[in-house]
Amino acid sequence: MDDYRVLNKASWDERAPAHAASVDYAVERFVADPEFLSDVVRFDLPLLGDVRGLRGVHLQCHIGTDTISLSRLGARMTGLDFSAAALEQARALVARTGDDVDFVEADVYDAVDVLGAGSYDLVFTGIGALCWLPSVERWAATVAGLLRPGGRLFIREGHPVLWSIDEGRTDALTIGHSYFEQAEPFVWTEGGTYVETNAEFVHNTTHEWNRGLGEIVTALLGSGMELTGLAEHDSVPWLALPGQMTRTPDGKEWRLADRPERLPASYTLQAVKR
Numbered sequence: 001m002d003d004y005r006v007l008n009k010a011s012w013d014e015r016a017p018a019h020a021a022s023v024d025y026a027v028e029r030f031v032a033d034p035e036f037l038s039d040v041v042r043f044d045l046p047l048l049g050d051v052r053g054l055r056g057v058h059l060q061c062h063i064g065t066d067t068i069s070l071s072r073l074g075a076r077m078t079g080l081d082f083s084a085a086a087l088e089q090a091r092a093l094v095a096r097t098g099d100d101v102d103f104v105e106a107d108v109y110d111a112v113d114v115l116g117a118g119s120y121d122l123v124f125t126g127i128g129a130l131c132w133l134p135s136v137e138r139w140a141a142t143v144a145g146l147l148r149p150g151g152r153l154f155i156r157e158g159h160p161v162l163w164s165i166d167e168g169r170t171d172a173l174t175i176g177h178s179y180f181e182q183a184e185p186f187v188w189t190e191g192g193t194y195v196e197t198n199a200e201f202v203h204n205t206t207h208e209w210n211r212g213l214g215e216i217v218t219a220l221l222g223s224g225m226e227l228t229g230l231a232e233h234d235s236v237p238w239l240a241l242p243g244q245m246t247r248t249p250d251g252k253e254w255r256l257a258d259r260p261e262r263l264p265a266s267y268t269l270q271a272v273k274r
């Protein structure tokens with residue numbers, strides 16, 4: 001395995017049980033209410049449209065809460081992730097809820113080999129997914145490879161402008177990191193995670209990448225996808241800039257406390273395989 005995969009996988013394997021135990025992922029609400037949907041998928045609903053009957057794959061599904069939500073909306077879902085520990089949580093959750101979802105352990109870039117070319121009507125991904133992958137072109141080729149002609153991609157993701165902001169500067173919005181994709185990763189060493197937890201972690205160094213919106217769109221067009229939607233949002237589902245963000249009125253997202261119209265915090269991109 002490449003170094004970035006070893007490091008990133010160790011970090012995710014360690015965090016998955018803490019995420020499943022946290023109130024933020026609301027695992028117990030999925031068990032208690034068979035119609036409960038994750039806040040992420042609930043946010044997506046106005047743009048997502050009807051997914052009933054679609055064969056869907058959720059790339060980088062983590063502990064499966066969004067995957068299960070899509071299944072509850074009527075799609076026949078498979079979740080893929082390279083973290084065995086995350087999938088253990090996902091499988092334990094469907095064992096309790098009875099949702100009919102498959103989970104497959106694989107690297108994103110191996111997804112076509114593992115799941116089959118042209119096998120899906122819907123590829124769903126995002127909310128902290130693209131940043132773990134070194135090449136957006138390889139990701140776009142993977143998405144296109146998984147879809148049948150006419151199948152569609154739905155991604156809501158942290159905005160590359162948000163990811164270029166220096167989160168250490170709380171006095172002003174400052175571009176501190178690359179916007180465009182670089183060969184070399186950002187190397188982060190951070191002890192915590194994005195949910196409320198008392199858990200302590202030892203695998204704290206990760207490798208991550210950013211890329212611009214134009215690079216993402218160009219990679220998809222170059223892989224045989226046609227762009228059908230691109231919306232930018234001023235909010236994001238996690239506290240991305242501590243000290244500068246406040247919760248949205250519904251309590252489910254975070255946006256800049258001061259003039260949120262200055263920052264695109266996330267985007268929803270949709271594309272169809274030609």
Ligand SMILES: C[S@@+](CC[C@H](N)C(=O)[O-])C[C@H]1O[C@@H](n2cnc3c(N)ncnc32)[C@H](O)[C@@H]1O
Nearest residue numbers: 012060062081082083086107108126127128132
């Ligand atoms: C922030 S989480 C997923 C986001 C998802 N929206 C959620 O919150 O449930 C990122 C996931 O990407 C997975 N991941 C990172 N790099 C990967 C890779 N190269 N192949 C497959 N999965 C990967 C991690 O294991 C982790 O579960």
